[in-house]
Amino acid sequence: MSYSDNIVTLSRSELSLALSKAEVLNNLCGRLNSASILPLSFFTFGEWKRERYKHIDAAKQLGAELIVRSSCLSEDNDNGSQAGKYTSLLNVKNTTEALRHAISEVFTSYGNAREGDQVFIQPMLDTPDFVGVAFNREPSSNGNYYVVSADTTGDTQSVTSGADSTIQNWFIRHDAKPDEKWLVQLLELFEELHSLYGKRPLDIEFAIKKNKLYLLQVRPLVLAQKQEIHENQENIKQYELELSCIEKKLRRMSTRHPYLCGEQTLFGVMPDWNPAEIIGIKPKPLALSLYKELVTDRVWAQQRFNYGYRNVYNHPLLLVLGGTPFVDIRASFNSFIPNTLEDALAEKLVNHYLHTLKASPHLHDKVEFSVVLSCFNFGLDSQLKELEQCGFNKSECDEIQRALVTLTDNVITDKNSVFHQDIKKIDELEKRQAQIMQSDLNKIDKVYWLIEDCKNFGTLPFAGLARAGFIAIQLLKSMCDSKLITQYDYDSFLHSIKTVSSALLDDSKTMQRDLLIKKYGHLRPGTYDITSKRYDEEPDSYFSTTENFSDTSSKFALSLEQLNNINEALSRSNLSCNAITLFNFIKSAIEAREYGKFIFSRSLSQTLVLIEQLGSQVGFSRDDLAFVDIKEILRLQSTSHSATATLASSITLGKEYYQMCQKIKLPALIRHPCDAQFYQVLAEEPNYVTSGCITAPVCTTVDPNAVTGKIIFIEAADPGFDWLFSYEIAGLVTQFGGLNSHMAIRAQELNVPAVIGAGEWWFKRWKNAKTLKIDCQCQKVHIIS
Template sequence: MPLHFSTKAGTLVTLQESLVSARIAALLSFTVKDWQLGGQACLRDVQGQVGAGPWIVRSSCLREDSAQGSCAGAFLSVPGVDEAGLVSAVEQVIASYGEAHPADEVLIQPMLNNVVRAGVAFSHDPNTCAPYRLVNWSQGSDTASVTGGMGGRLWQQAANSKVPPPPDIAPVITLLEELLGLFDGTPVDCEFAVTREAGDDVLWLLQARQLILSAPAQSPATQAARLDSIQRKVARGMQPHPFLMGQRTVYGVMPDWNPAEIIGIRPKPLALSLYRDLVTDSIWAYQRHNYGYRNLRSFPLMPHFFGLPYIDVRLSFNSFIPADLDEGLAGRLVDYYIDRLLAEPTLHDKVEFEIVFSCYTLDLSQRLERLASAGFLEHELEAISTSLRKLTNRIVHPKDGLWRADANKLDMLSARREELLASNADPLERIYWLLEDAKRYGTLPFAGLARAGFVAVQMLRSLVTVGVFSEADYDGFMAGVSTVSGQLARDRATLDKTTFLARYGHLRPGTYDILSPRYDEAPELYFDWTQRPAVPEPAKPFSLTLPQMRAIVKQLEEHGLQPDPVGLLDFLQAGIELRELAKFHFTRNLSDALALIVEVGAQHGIGREELAYCDISVFKELHVAAVDPKDVLLRSIEQGKARYEETLKISLPPVITRPEDVWSFEWPETAPNFITQKQVTAPVAGSDDRERLAGAIVCIPNADPGFDWLFAYPIAGLITAWGGANSHMAIRAGELGLPAVIGAGEVLYRRWSTAQRLHVNCSGRWVEILS
């Protein structure tokens, strides 16, 4: 007969005689009614039933651990109680129930000694409702650190995983499996502790309750079939390829064109297909080849695993190799890059700054010492340096720099858009040409200008490394940069609503997400129009000192770089500013196309919520073919919904280093990017809590330019889950001198965004939870 969950105390009593894989400490429980009728009688034989103190007095309320909800943490437990404090502790626990029911219980157990680790474990992932075993634990004697939100390590494995978990938590996985068996497969949530006794670890079950899921649990067999398909795909991708350097690959959500930052971990099908069409299927490779790197045309950069997008890192690393570099050397370089990422996966959002040598910088010789340590010979380092110098000079040349031609294309994009929208072209034709132009005159030059932006930031950092600039100079230069986003904040303070929205109305958080309203579709959602913000103080223009000017002249001559100091600073400023301007222009085409897609859907009675599931290729087909539009759209939506249902059931690590990772992995704590040298202490707010934004550290999921509306509020700091050191929000925070943590990663972001108050120290590179 299967067991049934009851109260916290009742479930532990039921399990005491059945459980094999863990111990349950002795316990005494009584009801509130019993206590009210005679408290001393309830405690008469505590030592006889539970053993000598100290004890922990725990809640066991009827509102806890029910089939409707766990109410985890809602009621009090009092640890370390001695005999003198026992009555008071019981009264405190009962008082925490509020209006106590007579059948509510109080549970008393001995405090465990020599605790070496403790945590919580789930049989199913509450986010996906799939049978992933999740174990969140911390080392040490504090049994409440994980349940209290203090973090710890997090292991995840699929139900049928053959990959062994870490030895420390393997017994916890066994415990979960036993509990599932005892409760007839009902999803379970438990708390555990491990003590050290005579040199051996002993596992204790502290609590077991039904895990409440938002949807029916997925079967292990269905999960296994899906993960097996992903594993085979990953294994194929990790084989040598005849047209690629490098013996294997790695998949990541943040390297290079970082999908986690731009479209999210689980984008809807329309957003995913748009990003592929506009950037990652071909545009990315065309422009990189144009800038002097290896030809990777026809290689899609972003595979997806049932809708979860990843970057093929071997492809990315190949595309950063100068085209004129010897093939044998190029192959060894790609393998070195991949080995370095495997050794330090926390660098997956910093590959261009920490792993790849993609341009010439003033500190390149120091940086190349890492290659010398890895066995590269002196003449090979010289060949790499020469190729990078030649490539970089083509980009930064004061007159003929490649970025100049790309900047000119932006005017062409705007002119063609105005001409198209003024024509009598029908909506389908407009969608087609808005997106085609977005590629040719938008994302293609943007890819080039983004490359120039990366070169600019790396060159700027190298000025600090070689001692020409201080960190304060770096921050001062970034603060003097004038981006579109900076202009947005100034215009919000000076322009009327109509003029402001005519200029910026196409922006939206989640640039590729049709479900995210544009600024001009929901202006009240983003801005408080009843009051005008203060005009931001103009940034102080950065200026070189005469000694710095001389030092730069000397550096440029020594390194064979073409611009003079003024030309170099012009490039540095233009590289950073034009990258943001290009994004602003091509997203207008994209946003207008999304608005027209909504219009086409409305003609056929299909709302934007449904359209989010279709593939962008449908609209190309409707433009070129005589077909039934509604039928084609509905079929695409149906397929997209089915696929997205599968997307929602899958959880994968941010970096996949081997095929087995799709079954079992530990969630990594990433190394966030800290912007500015400032620090701030402030309350935490989400972007949707507009009333609390002023003076708050605001948490947003990604570094998307559509969140620029936040800067119309006097926020104190910024934290994003995803985003790189050179992402839009990193540039924006540097421009504003705003302390920011960009790309915290899922584990740290979850911890910090749920806190009430934080201290962020950017120069010290740490964040402290204050409450």
């Protein structure tokens, strides 16, 4: 059948997607005002067997180069698209032999082709400006967004294949009006398709050449969650109100604050305390409220000031928008300014940092390495020269340098510094944990005092140890970048450090099971998640019985020449420590940070156990309690309110808000209030850990029976996944996290090749592969199969 004689006349109301891929396109020919459809010829397998040369002759009328496309009956229906399962061939020459071979190859890809299975042929669209795929629903939540993935290189298969290319990914709310013409064209096409098919979920493929839009395919979009037939009007009203409040909040927060430096602010899920890594993009209310209570409401700012930085007391670090925790980046940047700098210079620095991140949004998960100057490092001179090029004068740069050197020197060399006091506070917390748990206090009182002690003796000192740990990593990394040490020295030093991960591995070899469980049993993969099982609840899963662990120990030693060079560099920079003192600090800071997390997480984990027990007494499950706000539980300690009524009310509100927020998509970095309506997904720059290179199968579950020898995919770089390293995994990929994250430190220490903070796009692409090659030395991931 040719393009001219194969059009079936149907009324607009009779158009259906319950047809083959070819028939759907054919029925749209001549009906669309917003897009064109390339001429096509299609035929069934039965027709091909009977009159193949007739169909080849018809196809040859279409153009000089052709595309032979699959149209199997099992494709593009409500049960699944089977996208990519069958062969389609591009750039087929317009000859009888080339077409015969190509058509046969496509039919062969169906396996046992049925009589009604089809192939269709179209002219090849040469060098389009955009080629892509678009949905009219966010597929995981069924949210009201257009989701667009487009390649700008003219590669007609890059988006669907997931190969390396210049891909733009967009989320556009249905009521938004993007400012790019090609996106407006797509939205107009969707509106027209809605008029033909109703507002059902659709998946289209498209191309744009010289501002002309071509529809290449349209099919049903199979969703993870089906849309309710009759949406609750009150829910719709609440959803729209939340969207409106988000935009108002962003506009209001973007103006100047009298107690903060900086003309504006940005919001991100990755900078500073990195909520995306620790509690996730859409945490449940209990995890979110615990994180705010223990760290980001006050503790973070208090300890930053104690370490010599600007006072940002009473400024909460997190702003929750549509259920997603965002860091107020202006407040964060203020907290990285040494408190000895004058206000005018602090203002200038904060604005510079904000403008840098706004212009280079891909740095949003690397702000402490690539945007702000928060401590001395061995590359500071070149960084200050960059500041001079951005309008800072020599006097200002000298003042910044003196402030950073003094701050860093105090942390490293002062034996009475906050850093050394913090280590002692962590030890004190261990004693207080035992006192509380052995007391006769009731569950509510125990929860209250565990939280209070955790803030004062746990997360407060941990915030300091984490700062010291970052300073340590930056000093070590800058020594490597400045050629004071080699990459081998860098790796060897980190391998020589003993943290919780290496202790768990060593203890697993020698310690009796009951003692092992007692020591590490409080850990859980989701540190703040009450639904996540503790190690002592599933010891067979978390404690490997394998004894053939790889020996990751490494001897670190520097030559006399290297030590002298480092001492000279320290002296030139006016630091009072020597190389030996420096390396001792780096080692103790990294180890103390990991130990601090290990100890304070026991208070947190025991708090979750008590909440579970409290809820169980009045009929609430773990899954229910995940929706409680911790402030409601803490309020019970000082009131006579009913625990049953308080929990019930908090759970109901928490569930309603959480469910509504699943359909709200926001970018990882918000630079403008309009980003809440439409945004382009950031091009991520993953962090590669170790210098290793491995090829291994992908594993997307954390089943202990399946992880050995695999590249493991987990969203967050949560240290509760320490148990993975006892199963001799081949590699690790996380969606969120940075070079200074817990799992990055652990992977480096244990010499496990890892990609930390791959970003949403690449994480999903790589996760869908069967086999990957991770080359950390070349900083590249290859999809093998």
